[in-house]
Amino acid sequence: MLCLTKITRNAKTNCNRKLARGLTTRVQVFMLDDQLDNFTFDSTETNVVTAINLKSGEKTFVIEGAGFSNQATLNGSSGDYGFSISHGFRLIFFDDSPAIKRLVEAMCSRNDVAIAAKKKGKGAKWEGYGFNGGFKVNNLSGDTSDEATKGAIVLELIANDEDALPYTIIHKTSSVEDTDTYMATIAAADA
DSSP, X not given: OOOOOOOOSOOOOOTTSOOOSSEEEEEEEEEHHHHEEEXXXXXXXXXXXXXXXXXXXXXXXXXXXXXXXXXXXXXXXXXXXXXXXXXXXXXXXXXXXXXXXXXXXXXXXXXXXXXXXXXXXXXXXXXEESTTTOBEEEEEEOOTXXXXXXXXXEEEEEEEEEXXXXXXXXXXXXXXXXXXXXXXXXXXXXX
């Protein structure tokens, strides 16, 4: 449920940072319960995460798609107890190896998956989806006769327990924005 009750600023179009369709092909996934210690939030912009603090020895996992296969969605609805926001995410796995099948099965058994994804476009920022309650798999599909996906495994995840829009992730070292480098350092190395 949203708790903000006051509009505090103007909304103007930023011509220097135009929105672009889609997300980058690589997203980072982690489990809130097993891997996350906590998030560090910006002291003035409460919808900005400045650090994803993982438990000792933990790393995020990189899932790589193709083109526009990674897709984030938002839905909001008004109910008896206020306005609720849910995050949706689609991942397409273009690999049906035993290792990928184990990864997909593990994701299907969880309800605490969080995803960090970078938007496409000039000046694009990283966004954190499912950071409050986590995702659970809502749908799994695959069709070996489908010309577009050629049998890829499609996961659709839903995070119904979110109380905010996706967080913007901005990491700085010595006042210099270095989010791309930071996100690379918390990702697991390719095996």
